[in-house]
Amino acid sequence: MNEGVEWALHSCLNLAWIGGERAVTAARLAAYHDLPAAYLNKQLQALVRAGVLVSVSGPKGGFRLARSLERITLMDVVTAIEGPDEAFRCTEIRAHGPSGGGDGKAPAVECAIAGAMGRAELAWRRELAARTLDDVRLQAERQAPGAPDRVRRWFAGT
Amino acid sequence: MNEGVEWALHSCLNLAWIGGERAVTAARLAAYHDLPAAYLNKQLQALVRAGVLVSVSGPKGGFRLARSLERITLMDVVTAIEGPDEAFRCTEIRAHGPSGGGDGKAPAVECAIAGAMGRAELAWRRELAARTLDDVRLQAERQAPGAPDRVRRWFAGT
Numbered sequence: 001m002n003e004g005v006e007w008a009l010h011s012c013l014n015l016a017w018i019g020g021e022r023a024v025t026a027a028r029l030a031a032y033h034d035l036p037a038a039y040l041n042k043q044l045q046a047l048v049r050a051g052v053l054v055s056v057s058g059p060k061g062g063f064r065l066a067r068s069l070e071r072i073t074l075m076d077v078v079t080a081i082e083g084p085d086e087a088f089r090c091t092e093i094r095a096h097g098p099s100g101g102g103d104g105k106a107p108a109v110e111c112a113i114a115g116a117m118g119r120a121e122l123a124w125r126r127e128l129a130a131r132t133l134d135d136v137r138l139q140a141e142r143q144a145p146g147a148p149d150r151v152r153r154w155f156a157g158t
Numbered sequence: 159m160n161e162g163v164e165w166a167l168h169s170c171l172n173l174a175w176i177g178g179e180r181a182v183t184a185a186r187l188a189a190y191h192d193l194p195a196a197y198l199n200k201q202l203q204a205l206v207r208a209g210v211l212v213s214v215s216g217p218k219g220g221f222r223l224a225r226s227l228e229r230i231t232l233m234d235v236v237t238a239i240e241g242p243d244e245a246f247r248c249t250e251i252r253a254h255g256p257s258g259g260g261d262g263k264a265p266a267v268e269c270a271i272a273g274a275m276g277r278a279e280l281a282w283r284r285e286l287a288a289r290t291l292d293d294v295r296l297q298a299e300r301q302a303p304g305a306p307d308r309v310r311r312w313f314a315g316t
């Protein structure tokens with residue numbers, strides 16, 4: 001999985017802690033975790049296209065959350081960064097070579113391998129879709145009670 | 159996910175249908191689905207290292223199953239091809255830049271983001287580990303009753 005998923009998730013939490021109204025540049029969000037700004041900017045743009053963030057232009061421009069963390073799931077962020085494709089991509093090798101009927105077409109029935117791999121992936125997606133970024137924020141604040149204040153102070157001072 | 163996972167799973171089913179004792183070369187296994195033999199060979203070698211296949215040398219050499227399909231899970235094959243790493247790799251960006259304490263060390267408590275992503279991945283791994291290749295074979299034979307005979311006939315004739 002692209003490391004941008006980790007960066008995107010942390011940046012969403014940071015934006016929530018900073019507060020909803022203020023837009024923050026990719027450069028500042030990147031600086032807080034010492035990340036490459038241009039590459040983080042690419043991930044943030046993907047979150048904008050997915051409707052997770054809003055991009056604000058102008059001198060006070062940057063990024064802010066498009067909706068509250070309760071309405072953003074882990075799945076939203078993973079899909080925004082990784083794309084919608086399944087991790088296991090069935091290329092229907094059943095259709096190729098002597099295993100196929102010679103017409104290059106796969107059998108009409110689903111491949112049992114693709115089915116089993118797909119069910120496992122569904123379990124993963126179901127977990128990601130069931131967890132909102134607000135669940136993650138609550139857990140983060142339980143584990144690191146000083147985090148929100150530290151974020152707020154640092155971004156206020158810059 | 160590497161397309162080698164799909165190839166490896168189909169090759170294991172084909173080896174089971176061909177019959178346990180006979181070793182089959184990577185070239186023949188590849189030809190059946192019109193796959194690049196050298197690249198399939200790499201995946202089959204990975205399955206040997208994982209104890210899923212046995213490599214037999216000599217003029218009648220090739221690959222055969224190291225154990226019955228009941229004792230090979232989807233997880234075994236995925237791990238053999240993809241490696242044991244988590245799909246989501248936490249790089250502890252909490253430790254970097256102003257977000258860290260300045261000592262480059264991550265907080266001792268688990269990151270809530272890594273925890274949530276890890277739980278979703280566990281759901282996926284649990285599904286993969288609960289499904290044996292024999293479950294998949296049974297399903298494949300229900301969906302394509304002619305497959306075992308077709309495989310056996312083609313490999314017997316070559």
